[in-house]
Amino acid sequence: MKKLKQILSKVLEIDEEAINDDTSPDNVEAWDSFNGLMLISELESGFNINFTMDEVTSTKCVKDIIEVLKKHGVNLYESS
Amino acid sequence: MDNVKGIISSKEVSGIADYFNLYRRIKQEVEDKKPQGEKNIKIAILSSFTINGIKETLFVKCWELGISPIFHVGEYNQYAQEILNKNSGLYKSDPDLIIIFIDIRTIMGEYYLLPYQISDEQRKDLLGEKLKEIQSLIQKIEENSSAKILIHNFELPSYSPLGIVESKQKFGFIESIETLNADLRNAFKNDSQVFIFDYNSFCSRIGKQNIIDYKMYYIADMKLNLQYVSELCNEYLSYIKPMLSLSKKCIVLDLDNVLWGGIVGEDGLEGIKLGPTPEGRPFLEFQRYLLSLFNRGVILAINSKNNLDDAVKVFREHPYELLKEEHFAAMQINWNDKISNMKAVAEEINIGLDSFVYFDDDKLNREMIENALPEVKVVDLPEDASIYLKTLMELNDFNSFYVSEEDKKRGQMYAGQRKRQKLSKRTIDITEYLAALDMVVTIEKANSFNIPRIAQLTQKTNQFNMTTKRYLEEDIKRFSENKDYLVSSIKVEDKFGDNGIVGAAIVKKGEERWIIDSFLLSCRVIGRRVEETMLAYILEEAKEEKEKTLIGEFIPTKKNIPAKGFYKRNGFKLVEEKDGVGKWEFLMANEYKYPEFIKVDKK
Numbered sequence: 198m199k200k201l202k203q204i205l206s207k208v209l210e211i212d213e214e215a216i217n218d219d220t221s222p223d224n225v226e227a228w229d230s231f232n233g234l235m236l237i238s239e240l241e242s243g244f245n246i247n248f249t250m251d252e253v254t255s256t257k258c259v260k261d262i263i264e265v266l267k268k269h270g271v272n273l274y275e276s277s
Numbered sequence: 278m279d280n281v282k283g284i285i286s287s288k289e290v291s292g293i294a295d296y297f298n299l300y301r302r303i304k305q306e307v308e309d310k311k312p313q314g315e316k317n318i319k320i321a322i323l324s325s326f327t328i329n330g331i332k333e334t335l336f337v338k339c340w341e342l343g344i345s346p347i348f349h350v351g352e353y354n355q356y357a358q359e360i361l362n363k364n365s366g367l368y369k370s371d372p373d374l375i376i377i378f379i380d381i382r383t384i385m386g387e388y389y390l391l392p393y394q395i396s397d398e399q400r401k402d403l404l405g406e407k408l409k410e411i412q413s414l415i416q417k418i419e420e421n422s423s424a425k426i427l428i429h430n431f432e433l434p435s436y437s438p439l440g441i442v443e444s445k446q447k448f449g450f451i452e453s454i455e456t457l458n459a460d461l462r463n464a465f466k467n468d469s470q471v472f473i474f475d476y477n478s479f480c481s482r483i484g485k486q487n488i489i490d491y492k493m494y495y496i497a498d499m500k501l502n503l504q505y506v507s508e509l510c511n512e513y514l515s516y517i518k519p520m521l522s523l524s525k526k527c528i529v530l531d532l533d534n535v536l537w538g539g540i541v542g543e544d545g546l547e548g549i550k551l552g553p554t555p556e557g558r559p560f561l562e563f564q565r566y567l568l569s570l571f572n573r574g575v576i577l578a579i580n581s582k583n584n585l586d587d588a589v590k591v592f593r594e595h596p597y598e599l600l601k602e603e604h605f606a607a608m609q610i611n612w613n614d615k616i617s618n619m620k621a622v623a624e625e626i627n628i629g630l631d632s633f634v635y636f637d638d639d640k641l642n643r644e645m646i647e648n649a650l651p652e653v654k655v656v657d658l659p660e661d662a663s664i665y666l667k668t669l670m671e672l673n674d675f676n677s678f679y680v681s682e683e684d685k686k687r688g689q690m691y692a693g694q695r696k697r698q699k700l701s702k703r704t705i706d707i708t709e710y711l712a713a714l715d716m717v718v719t720i721e722k723a724n725s726f727n728i729p730r731i732a733q734l735t736q737k738t739n740q741f742n743m744t745t746k747r748y749l750e751e752d753i754k755r756f757s758e759n760k761d762y763l764v765s766s767i768k769v770e771d772k773f774g775d776n777g778i779v780g781a782a783i784v785k786k787g788e789e790r791w792i793i794d795s796f797l798l799s800c801r802v803i804g805r806r807v808e809e810t811m812l813a814y815i816l817e818e819a820k821e822e823k824e825k826t827l828i829g830e831f832i833p834t835k836k837n838i839p840a841k842g843f844y845k846r847n848g849f850k851l852v853e854e855k856d857g858v859g860k861w862e863f864l865m866a867n868e869y870k871y872p873e874f875i876k877v878d879k880k
Contacts, residue, residue, distance in 0.1 A: 204294070207294045207295070207298060208294045208297075210298075210301070230497070231329050231497070234493055234496065234497055234499070234503070235293060235294055235297070235330075235503060236294075237493075238292070238293060238490075238493075238502075238503040238504060239292050239293070239294050242292055242504060243292075248492070249492070250491075250492035250495060250496065253492055253496060254496065
């Protein structure tokens, strides 16, 4: 979870503590469409996976991101 | 400036988001302040698609080099309108560098995927027209701006609907883009304002299958994977560095495990790894490429803890040693510490430490130099010697916009310099020494042959430079075409060889008085009274036009101490001093002669 929060915090300019499942473009000012794509790019290189286009367009909040990462076999609770 | 350095060094950069992060933090730090780097540049970026990230990344990379940049980024796919409209943001931003990034998909439209929907002839016409469009856009920029123009060429596709018979076509899809690239290159070969960035090579280096992330392309029209924006910006720096005189001049090398494998003092001449074996080839090829850089004008020098005799034995006797004593401008091979040796190299060659790139396999040595002499660029040499060559080839620090004949001969000139220094040790009286050199100084008014070199000298000369004004070729050309300016180059030959064009003077002719705009001399010939020859020439020209006074300015910099005092020593009187800038005046009524022992040839 730490790694995910680090990436989210870095790209979206928010504190790691402020991140929860409902964090989304609606409540984060910096989460615009470009930063959304940059987030995808950083998640892909950070976790060494590739999202599909549908996953990118349907991901609306942090909860969705966690779901997609799980689907790609990322264990968010590993101590990495 | 120091604060920005602190921000940059506090952060390890791993991805594009880190660049955005740093961008925001530096921006905050420098906001509302005037450009405060030692070097400033205004960059305009025009493109045919979404290029978010380039500005932010390049901004950070510029600051890493102490450059304070200002950006203008054109609107999405509005490059043509911006270029054609004289009042556009592009021209208002008054850029020094304009980067134009148009991609092949935009150029070909739907025919990119349907190339054989049209005939070979039609495709030829289509691309021919696009080339003309680009040419006329660039012409337009040249009419309205003196900025350097950097235009991308086009990525060659790595697929074809015709598959393996693509190469059998009379004028195939791929060939048509190859032709476009060749035509683009040829169109600007002789235009010093325009440079073609080989984007196709860049894509090949990154890998064409990685360069585009298709989902990003479909979602946001992004045609360059965000992960490679940083690499692209590194390529842009290859152009920015020489624009701001940040190019390096000299490679300083360690010996053991750098030029050859093993330790010559222990393994002996026969024991070191150098030659056509798997362990020897990395060093052989590393040397070969160093020689290649030497041939384009990069100075080589040695800083090594070793027995001089052991090293010289390798230079003279090893059958595969390519670099010999004659290639090195300085050889500090002894048991002194690396820092003093580095300083000694700088002194011997007479160039600043900030012109050095240092290769050493020992991490501790590298750190020591980095800490003690931060001006030196220390290469992070990998442990594996097989990657030495790649590391060397990837350095983009030796660029100049023009490689002169002088550059190509620089190595020999330094060899000559060593002989001159030997003579200087023998003869005690300086005048006798100079007279023994049999110098011939050729002074020539600016013409198409010497203009590029004059511009290059204004960019590179730091020490004997009265005003340190940096000019581009276009500027010098403009001066030379203006009858109110005297622009001349100075060439120096002596009995040890031809130094080539080593100095220049630019003088603004006014009513009653002439003002020296630039007066500079390469450090190779400082102190040989060529400077006085140059001054005598200007005075002679002024007298011919019945001028009464000559004004010279001295603008102090960190480096031009050797030029300080020149006007004073030569009969000028200080008439004004403001913020350290001195204004000096010479009255024509006073006599001033050429040094006796120099033969002067005016052209």
